[in-house]
Amino acid sequence: MNWKVLDHVPLLLYILAAKTLILCLAFAAVKMYQRKRLEVKQQKLEAIKKQHLEKKDN
Template identity: 60%
Template structure:
């Protein structure tokens, strides 16, 4: 025999599961955005440093 009273809690449990899944997805998306911005900042810093070194090298060759 099925205990029908136990099934009364199923909708709330499904809502909790859906909410937990949504929170996990948002957390992973946030981490992904954070990592991509951090990598982009490091790349920009590296490019700026490379440009600075190239400009410095050009100045050395131009100065008599």
């Protein structure tokens, strides 16, 4: 067995942890972007509904 490979295990674990952290942060950023976009869309729809109600009242 090649025992020199075991010297690199901590480095490989750090790389794996860093990759996992980056993927999690990217996923969270995408979710935040989607939520913000959805909120803007809902606000626009509410504004349109409000305008229609005001037109019906007049």
